Amino acid sequence: MCFEIILHPVVLLEIIKKKNIEFFNQKNVKRKVGCLMGYKKKDKISVTFSFSLPFEQEDFENNWFIDYYFIEKMTEIHKKINTKESILGWYSTGKKIHRNDTDIYQIFRGYTKYPIQLLLWINPKSHVIFMCAFVNQNNVSEKYLLKNVSITIGMLESEKIGIFYTLKHSESLGKLLHLNVLKNYIELIQMCIRHILKFLQCEIVKTRHDFSLKKFYSIFKKILLISNANFLLEKKKITWVIFSLVNILNSVCKKLSVYKKFVGV
Structure with a gap:
């Protein structure tokens, strides 16, 4: 059988x-x-x-x-x-x-x-x-x-x-699915930005955040330049943005942990 x-x-x-x-x-x-x-x-x-x-x-x-x-x-x-x-x-x-x-x-x-x-x-x-x-x-x-x-x-x-x-004749369905994927990416970006701003508000990081802020603003500009002309290109750009924001967040966390060890917090 x-x-x-x-x-x-x-x-x-x-x-x-x-x-x-x-x-x-x-x-x-x-x-x-x-x-x-x-x-x-x-x-x-x-x-x-x-x-x-x-x-x-x-x-x-x-x-x-x-x-x-x-x-x-x-x-x-x-x-x-x-x-x-x-x-x-x-x-x-x-x-x-x-x-x-x-x-x-x-x-x-x-x-x-x-x-x-x-x-x-x-x-x-x-x-x-x-x-x-x-x-x-x-x-x-x-x-x-x-x-x-x-x-x-x-x-x-x-x-x-x-x-x-x-x-x-079902292009609207495809666009809807693309918008849902973009929405998920944007939510991830918002989460990363929220965490970075939370760390930047601390007085410990405020004195040594110039380099991180420059990177943050350059990445944020690239987010604003993203257009809806090509979905695959958008996906690549947004993926790069997310990874960059995560790297910045990790570097801020490391700096914070090193500073805490140095001052004995």
């Missing part, structure tokens, strides 16, 4: 659609479960369609609910549109496998012999999508022994055209 899973971009868009705000902004996101559909061809499984399921579970995972009737109805409707596709397994958002996944596996085993389980989560800082796929090794016994299966992103020619035009 060795095969490869090919995940189409339409499936990813369907899973993340209308839930990206929850993924990016909230800390405790409720788990989402859905159905994966597609077709098998020799050792390759193509996942071409997905839909979310009415699913609820408590924090301790003992009490949970999934709508069987909804799966039946959606499958029946989809069969009228595309007879080639069938149920292949299910997806779950989050990093870990849950205790009730064994019960969900038994549900989907009624639709396919080897149901696959797809785990998908998004890093809230970098907005990078992580995913991994599993299949049960022990199909005969009741034991739930998972095996990691290789997964790749594949698309048809029609999907390539559709995604190209979607990305072409």
